[in-house]
Amino acid sequence: MTVRTWHVWSVFALAAVLAAAVAGGRPGAPTVSNAAEPTIRSVQLAVELASGDPVLLTFEVRATDAAEADGAARRGLAQLAPGSRVVEPEPGSVTAQWGRWSWLWDDSEIPVPIAYNPTGAPPTVSPQIVVAALQTWSTVPTSKFAYRYAGVTDRGASMSEGLADGENVVAWAKLDCSTGCILGVTSKRTVHEADLVLNSDPAAEIVDGQDGTNDARTVILHELGHIAGLEHSCPSPFGPCTDAERAAVMYFQYRGVHRKLAEDDIAGISALYPRSSSQPTPTPVPGATPEPPKPELPVVLESGWNLVVLPAGDAATIAASLFCTTAIYDFRDGAWARWIPGAPPAVQSLSALDTGRAYWVLAWEPCAHVFGG
Ligand SMILES: [Zn+2]
Missing domain, CATH: 3.40.390.10 (Collagenase (Catalytic Domain))
Incomplete structure (x- = not known):
């Protein structure tokens, strides 16, 4: 390191x-006869x-x-x-x-x-x-x-x-x-x-x-x-x-x-950039001190691609609240995971959304929803 x-x-x-x-050449390095x-x-x-x-x-x-x-x-x-x-x-x-x-x-x-x-x-x-x-x-x-x-x-x-x-x-x-x-x-x-x-x-x-x-x-x-x-x-x-x-x-x-x-x-x-123990970790630990209530903020989607922070929870429920959602995408572990409303389970690779994480949401028309605090 x-x-x-x-x-x-x-x-x-x-x-x-x-x-x-x-x-x-480096002493002990293998000799390369072809052009480098x-x-x-x-x-x-x-x-x-x-x-x-x-x-x-x-x-x-x-x-x-x-x-x-x-x-x-x-x-x-x-x-x-x-x-x-x-x-x-x-x-x-x-x-x-x-x-x-x-x-x-x-x-x-x-x-x-x-x-x-x-x-x-x-x-x-x-x-x-x-x-x-x-x-x-x-x-x-x-x-x-x-x-x-x-x-x-x-x-x-x-x-x-x-x-x-x-x-x-x-x-x-x-x-x-x-x-x-x-x-x-x-x-x-x-x-x-x-x-x-x-x-x-x-x-x-x-x-x-x-x-x-x-x-x-x-x-x-x-x-x-x-x-x-x-x-x-x-x-x-x-x-x-x-x-x-x-x-x-x-x-x-x-x-x-x-x-x-x-x-x-x-x-x-x-x-x-160490995270001090007093700072919240991105992944909430079960049983830890609950986060202070957040003000209720609307999530606003425009037609096309949106990069938005969504509330934590079930992707299907969140997508249902934001009725204009065509797909929710998240890049994790080296690949895109997605939730597509109405698609068969075999196609879905994203089920739970995390706190404080931004997701790509494709919307077919503008819509907004105020998620409860
Ligand atoms: Zn470099």
């Missing part, structure tokens, strides 16, 4: 190890924007070696933030340079709002996958950390702008994939703002689905871990990494579909 926030020395240590590996297969590598750059504003960027790059990954990251930077420059700190200046970025989200900022700009998204990637990834990081019982889906925005990620725009955004941009291919870039500013840009170039092959080269949910889940403040589970590609670190969403390499947090991810987010 690695829960430190970024330190420049780790980047330089990593760069040195990578350089050594490129030059001579591209793998997904992480490149971190401290950048001064044209405005002088500092920003930290973590690129996930598909490349055959570290040099190609670094080159692709720098080309992507030129595309995303023209006029910026990479800060190459001198030895000894490291701590002061990077101290400013080792922030975590404050209690008052949690749940951290994340907006989504679907402009340019591949056709198979729907906003639901962003919501699903947000929800996955937001439902760790031992951590107080949570994201909040702030809806669709027309703002882009602001890393190309001199000033932070105050909004955390997941957006798409078409980034050059000719030599090395950036899949995603996470930016973290000195003020508490983070953005994520995903590569919409078809060559990046970010799709929603188990068969995809790069499963969008997996990529977004990993990047949201960085935005929360997590480093890679095993920071050096040459380890030794434990099995638990290798199983983590925050492992430094993409190894297929990983849509659930692993033990190491849960330990990491819980270490950064």
Whole structure:
């Protein structure tokens, strides 16, 4: 488990190890005679924007070696933030340079709002996958950390702008994939703002689905871990990494579909944002102190898809109260569960709704219901 926030020395240590590996190979590593297969590598750059504003960027790059990954990251930077420059700190200046970025989200900022700009998204990637990834990081019982889906925005990620725009955004941009291919870039500013840009170039092959080269949910889940403040589970590609670190969403390499947090991810987010014993857990314990009565609030559905917090209880009863409900969907345990009013039992995979959880509800017309407190 690695829960430190970024330190420049780790980047330089990593760069040195990578350089050594490129030059001579790792002692004891199996010799590979064929040309190297591209793998997904992480490149971190401290950048001064044209405005002088500092920003930290973590690129996930598909490349055959570290040099190609670094080159692709720098080309992507030129595309995303023209006029910026990479800060190459001198030895000894490291701590002061990077101290400013080792922030975590404050209690008052949690749940951290994340907006989504679907402009340019591949056709198979729907906003639901962003919501699903947000929800996955937001439902760790031992951590107080949570994201909040702030809806669709027309703002882009602001890393190309001199000033932070105050909004955390997941957006798409078409980034050059000719030599090395950036899949995603996470930016973290000195003020508490983070953005994520995903590569919409078809060559990046970010799709929603188990068969995809790069499963969008997996990529977004990993990047949201960085935005929360997590480093890679095993920071050096040459380890030794434990099995638990290798199983983590925050492992430094993409190894297929990983849509659930692993033990190491849960330990990491819980270490950064522990849930104190006085805070309510997301899953109520039977026999525990009852929650204070909530004010009665109407649940309002518009035609089409709605992301709403529903009261706890039986899905069928709740769907009957909200008469316009066509379906209730919930992303849990790596798959969508659903309740469809009137459908045969074999089709239903969602029966009980939990407190404080947001559900996707498809409505065929607008309707609302005030659930009793
Ligand atoms: Zn990463």
